[in-house]
Amino acid sequence: MFDPQRGFVDPLLAWHERHGRHDLPWREPDRTPFEILLAEVLLQRTTAEAVAGAYRPFAARYPTPGTIAAAPTEEIEALVAPLGLVKRAAYLRRCASEILAWNSGDVPREHSELVNLHGVGEYTARSVLIHVTGLGIAAVDTNVKRLLSRFFGVTADRDRIAVLADALAPSTRSGDFQHAMLDFAAEVCTAGSPACSSCPVREPCASSEG
């Protein structure tokens, strides 16, 4: 009987300790909940490498909801422009205003409140919960969907994958596990030409190329 803890979760955590992208600026331990939320929005459909080059000035200029809510939209747009999806500038400004108006400037810690923020959907809300509160759940993005679909040999929509991902997520270290899945999918279990020959979970993987 396959044990997902020993056969998947533990190997991914071990891989992450050694090969994870530990230098990404939004993963620095003293990042505030709002700085984490900023990063998650900038990362929507955008490579971590691209966001890494734009994040520090962005977070430095808008460290709080108040600072970005008071900024001209065109100024925010200029900082988002190199990343594409420039509408996120307006989303962020409106989101910051909502956090000010509805929660006194504190990033909500409840899923139901997070998903009501403009520009915050299921993935971003879960990411904030994982990295801010340490809640033992997972967030399904394109990387996690691909990784779990391949490894478990299932063709399922995001909601079905999310049930599986939540079941795998450890009750502690859920942030490390989330990062492990993201980094592993981005560097080994890639969309095109996955590096199966050097994959630490090749043997149990349903889609292994041998």
Added chain:
DNA sequence: AAGACGGGGAT
């Protein structure tokens, strides 16, 4: 249930 948003890197 589709379409729009989007620049930049990889193939």
Added chain:
DNA sequence: ATCCCAGTCTT
């Protein structure tokens, strides 16, 4: 030339 990227909002 085409695909892909820590998705979400709007028809």
